[in-house]
Amino acid sequence: MQTAEVVIIGGGIVGSSIAYHLTSAGCKDVLVIERESAQGKGSTGKSMGGVRAQFSTPINIQMSLYSIPFYASFDERVGHPAGYRPQGYLFCATNKKHLAYLLTNFEKQAAMGVKDVRLVSAEEIRSWFPQLRSDDIVGGSFCPTDGFVDPYSAMIGFMSWAGDHGAKLWKNATVTAIHCDSRGVTSVDASKGTVVTRIVVNATGPWAAELAHMVGIDLPVKPLRRMLVPTEPFDQFPHGAPMIIDMSNGFHFRPEGLGFLLAWNDPEETSGYKTDFDPGFVEKILTRAADRVPVFENLAVNPKRAWAGLYEMTPDHHPILGPVPEVPGFYLANGFSGHGVMHAPATGKILSDLILSGKTGLVDAGLLDLARFTEGRTIHETAVL
Ligand SMILES: Cc1cc2nc3c(=O)[nH]c(=O)nc-3n(C[C@H](O)[C@H](O)[C@H](O)COP(=O)(O)OP(=O)(O)OC[C@H]3O[C@@H](n4cnc5c(N)ncnc54)[C@H](O)[C@@H]3O)c2cc1C
DSSP: OEEOSEEEEOOSHHHHHHHHHHHHTTOOOEEEEOSSSSTTTTTGGGOOOEEOOOOSSHHHHHHHHHHHHHHHTHHHHHSSOOOOBOOOEEEEEOSHHHHHHHHHHHHHHHHHTOOSOEEEOHHHHHHHOTTSOOTTOOEEEEETTOEEOOHHHHHHHHHHHHHHTTOEEEOSOOEEEEEEETTEEEEEEETTEEEEOSOEEEOOGGGHHHHHHTTTOOOOOEEEEEEEEEOSOOOSSOTTOOEEEETTTOOEEEEETTEEEEEOOOTTOOBSOOOSOOTHHHHHHHHHHHHHOGGGGGOOOOGGGOEEEEEEEOTTSSOEEEEOTTSTTEEEEEOOTTOTTTTHHHHHHHHHHHHHHSOOSSSOGGGGSGGGGTTTOOOOOOOOO
């Protein structure tokens, strides 16, 4: 019978980063179990790849303070490109409330050590991007070390490094049951066989609640569809642009290839495993795009190239990380609420620390435990795109 010191269920970017961090800390007997025939078919392959430190809560800022420098040095550390492009995130405020919000966040970020973040004036934004309609822009905030990565490449880099250092990856293997005795987890049943183990990590992205049910745990993680629309090649807006966020309605975009990638959080979306792209979304997003960037009226879009994926939402928009005391040996790395790519490096480090030594110096992990939802300790992140 197969055995493993640690079984990680889910071979997306989070499971891969945990495998990388465990093996680099010397724990080599790691098995990653992925039900698909290839990695990246979950949320990771659908992601926009944005990375930022511009959050509103200290713990999210801390996760970014580990993760962004990690991505900046990924190629040397991991021997594989993550495609980090520090082109920044530019939040554009359109009223005084937005400005006050950005100021509060900026003070928090700067106090915590985000070095280059700064508030910018409306004039500066206008001078950088005269293509933006700026009559209602009153200022903004910009951090040049925010930017984008290639999520698929980073995931493959993490898993390849882990594989070269002892970890194994099972593909085409669906986990169907997790068994426990009075001391906790004992084994995992997968379609490829049973694995005897004392430690299991749930890294199943939007499917995390289903997996947690296998050990009788109610996990407040819900799938929520997000759609992205890539444009055809377009040269009337600079390709060195950052992720630009229109705070009046949440529309945001960034350069991608010769065109742009457009995103907007449709408030009418409801939770569920919907991964079909709704063609009606194209008009909704193009209306918002042309409203903020008038030259975007000339954008060409092929709806067949657009796609949908799933965010994994928690009630307070923070992940749920760490052990579950009721089920010894069962660990959670779930509920990233749309930030799982940018926080994958920190998550890998935190989980590896917690599994190997029961504590981590990266964050106060107790703040992100599952019990916070029943003990009234939720911490709300409002900077969710
Ligand atoms: C449109 C869109 C845009 C996004 N933009 C960003 C962004 O700009 N920045 C950012 O940081 N994040 C972004 N995200 C969120 C990010 O993609 C996710 O948070 C991240 O990919 C989660 O990674 P994961 O490894 O936890 O999940 P996944 O990549 O979903 O991996 C989970 C894996 O578990 C496997 N699995 C599930 N159940 C089982 C089972 N029973 N047995 C075996 N395997 C199983 C699945 O097949 C899957 O491969 C975006 C997401 C979407 C959809």
